[in-house]
Amino acid sequence: MPHTLPLITPAVCGLPETFYSRVCPEPLAQPYWVAQNHALAAEMGLAPSEIFDNTDNLLYLAGSAPAYYPAPVATVYSGHQFGVYVRQLGDGRAALLGDSTGGGQRWEWQLKGAGKTPYSRFADGRAVLRSSIREYLCSEAMHGLGIATTRALALTGSNDAVYREEAETAAVVTRIAPSFIRFGHFEYLYHTGQHHNLPVLADFLIEQHFPECREADNPYLAFFQTVSQRTA
Structure with a gap:
């Protein structure tokens, strides 16, 4: 049976293609469910049984x-890694599957560990079960403490080998x-001289997430102040 995930094309595909690359997840052999977040599914307006009692959904969410x-994408950004500023990072092992709406808001779905992207920088694009369990548990614990963070809807595993220290x-x-979208997306556009795309990205975020800023005398200043306050 076909997958039943209510996904539409990622909204970021409305941005210039310098912002992202289309990717195809790399399959894992015989994936299985490790964890399912029924509470989050309900918050997203989804019936857990429709999401998790479907073999095709398991394959879809395992890459x-x-x-x-729609075609998944990986985005490019700058940032700090291992204490050093890196001009180009990006979604090295993450693929944005698409968007959905439910529970009164919009949601983006991303697979982490689904293989290489153009931004992997010699890495394998994979994630190991040990660290993935940690991310799943920590993100939900932070949510429970009222700290805004990404959430984990599901965790899939496979006996495929991934080599780290062992x-x-x-x-x-x-x-x-x-x-x-991160601060680093703006940094990448700035440091690569794409200054003409900075207002494009800001306009996109204001339209998608900060519509109250549109009515301000200076929408960009209002956007900057709002983001700064929420982050602090």
Whole structure:
């Protein structure tokens, strides 16, 4: 039976293609459910049984579906890694599957650990079960404490080997957030001289997430102040 995930094309595909690359997840062999977040599914307006009692959904969320529609994307950004500023990072092991609406808001779906992207920088694009369990538990614990963060809808595993200090088994986390856009997306556009795309990205975020800023005398200043306050 076909997957029953209510996904539409990621909203970021409305941005210039310099912002992202289309990707195809790399399949894992014989994936299985490790964890299912029924509470989050309900918050998203989804029936847990429709999501998790479906073999095709398991394959889709493990990066192992035979085809993906809409086409997943990986985005490019700058940032700090290991204490050093890196001009180009990006979604090195994450693929944005699409958007959905439910529970009174919009949600973005992302697979973490689903294989290489153009931004993997010599890495394998995989995640191991050990660290994926940690992310799943910690993100939900932070949510329970009232700290805004990404959420974990599902965790799938496979006996495929992933090599770190030693061989471990693979996993994919389905991450959920209103948006996966970072400060680093603006930094990348700035440091690569794409200054003309900075207002494009700001306009996109104001339209999608901060519509109250549109009526301000200076929408960009209002956007900056709102983001600063919420982050603080």
